[in-house]
Amino acid sequence: MRYGAAVPLSTEQKATLLSKLPLFAGISGESRNRLANVAGEQQFAEGQFIVRQGQVGTGLYVIVDGSVRVVRGSEDELAKLGSGDFFGELSVIDQQPRNASVQAAEPTTVLAVASWDLLALLEKDPALSLNLIKGLVGRIRATGEQHRH
Amino acid sequence: MAMNQQELVDTLSGLALFADLSRPQVEAVAHKMTEESHPTGHRILRQGFTGTGFYVIVDGEVAVRIDGSEIARLGKGDFFGEMSILLGEPPNADIVTTRQLRVLHLGGPELEGFLRDYPPVMLRMLKAMAMRLRNANRWRS
Numbered sequence: 611m612r613y614g615a616a617v618p619l620s621t622e623q624k625a626t627l628l629s630k631l632p633l634f635a636g637i638s639g640e641s642r643n644r645l646a647n648v649a650g651e652q653q654f655a656e657g658q659f660i661v662r663q664g665q666v667g668t669g670l671y672v673i674v675d676g677s678v679r680v681v682r683g684s685e686d687e688l689a690k691l692g693s694g695d696f697f698g699e700l701s702v703i704d705q706q707p708r709n710a711s712v713q714a715a716e717p718t719t720v721l722a723v724a725s726w727d728l729l730a731l732l733e734k735d736p737a738l739s740l741n742l743i744k745g746l747v748g749r750i751r752a753t754g755e756q757h758r759h
Numbered sequence: 760m761a762m763n764q765q766e767l768v769d770t771l772s773g774l775a776l777f778a779d780l781s782r783p784q785v786e787a788v789a790h791k792m793t794e795e796s797h798p799t800g801h802r803i804l805r806q807g808f809t810g811t812g813f814y815v816i817v818d819g820e821v822a823v824r825i826d827g828s829e830i831a832r833l834g835k836g837d838f839f840g841e842m843s844i845l846l847g848e849p850p851n852a853d854i855v856t857t858r859q860l861r862v863l864h865l866g867g868p869e870l871e872g873f874l875r876d877y878p879p880v881m882l883r884m885l886k887a888m889a890m891r892l893r894n895a896n897r898w899r900s
Contacts, residue, residue, distance in 0.1 A: 700889050700892060700893060703885055703886055703889040704886055704889040704890060704893070706893065709893065732882060732885070733878060733882065736874065736875040736878050736881055737875075739874070739878065739881045739882060739885055740871060740874060740875065740881065742885055743845060743874075743881065743884060743885050743888055744845050744846070746885070746888040746889060746891075746892050747841070747842045747845045747846055747888060748846060749892055750842065750888065750891050750892050750895055751842060751846060751848075751851065753892075753895040
């Protein structure tokens with residue numbers, strides 16, 4: 611458990627953590643370093659909201675340690691995410707308001723990448739865009755409601 | 760009726776997917792992809808079967824059918840086939856022409872390289888996917 615650790619993650623540690631995620635697999639070393647440089651470490655206490663439904667997205671979040679609940683409305687828990695999972699990417703891509711809130715289920719550490727930093731990376735590194743497309747496509751198909759191939 | 764290359768490039772430039780490309784890039788895309796014409800009632804992709812491709816509709820319309828039930832229609836500027844290619848899975852719907860269709864076709868194995876070569880097209884596709892996922896009414900923020 612890293613929560614409350616006195617020493618923040620170094621850029622190298624961030625790069626290592628991020629490079630383990632499928633989302634960032636195969637991206638260039640330059641992209642990875644840039645990502646690690648712009649990713650901010652944030653800590654949340656249990657029950658704290660990380661993003662709120664209705665807000666326009668400001669970034670992508672990767673869970674380093676802990677877990678979160680994805681909720682819509684007041685009660686409806688849609689999913690639980692843990693270490694290595696990410697959220698917030700849809701709002702970054704389409705700049706629409708977030709359609710769910712995310713709340714820390716326990717003391718949780720995330721790496722946050724601001725929208726403009728992520729978009730700049732997407733334009734520079736096709737491998738990252740391709741990973742993101744594949745992630746979205748997989749989820750669309752998983753809904754069983756998708757309208758195309 | 761077949762378009763000449765000039766008309767095809769003009770048409771492609773007007774499609775959302777290619778809107779951020781320069782004219783020479785659109786010309787290269789037109790060259791890279793194969794123009795095809797399909798008659799009404801032709802099944803282009805088949806649910807559950809391999810043998811795929813990426814298609815961009817230049818003119819005409821197709822129906823998307825799952826287990827025989829129509830769930831959507833796609834028209835000019837829409838594209839299909841990319842999901843099964845990127846997932847490496849068979850199509851999970853039939854794509855059937857509802858009238859004469861003109862499409863640009865790219866072989867499945869070429870899609871990733873194509874997207875890497877044209878990052879603006881990839882970004883457009885990414886946005887289209889985000890919209891599709893949102894429309895599927897999921898929770899992702």
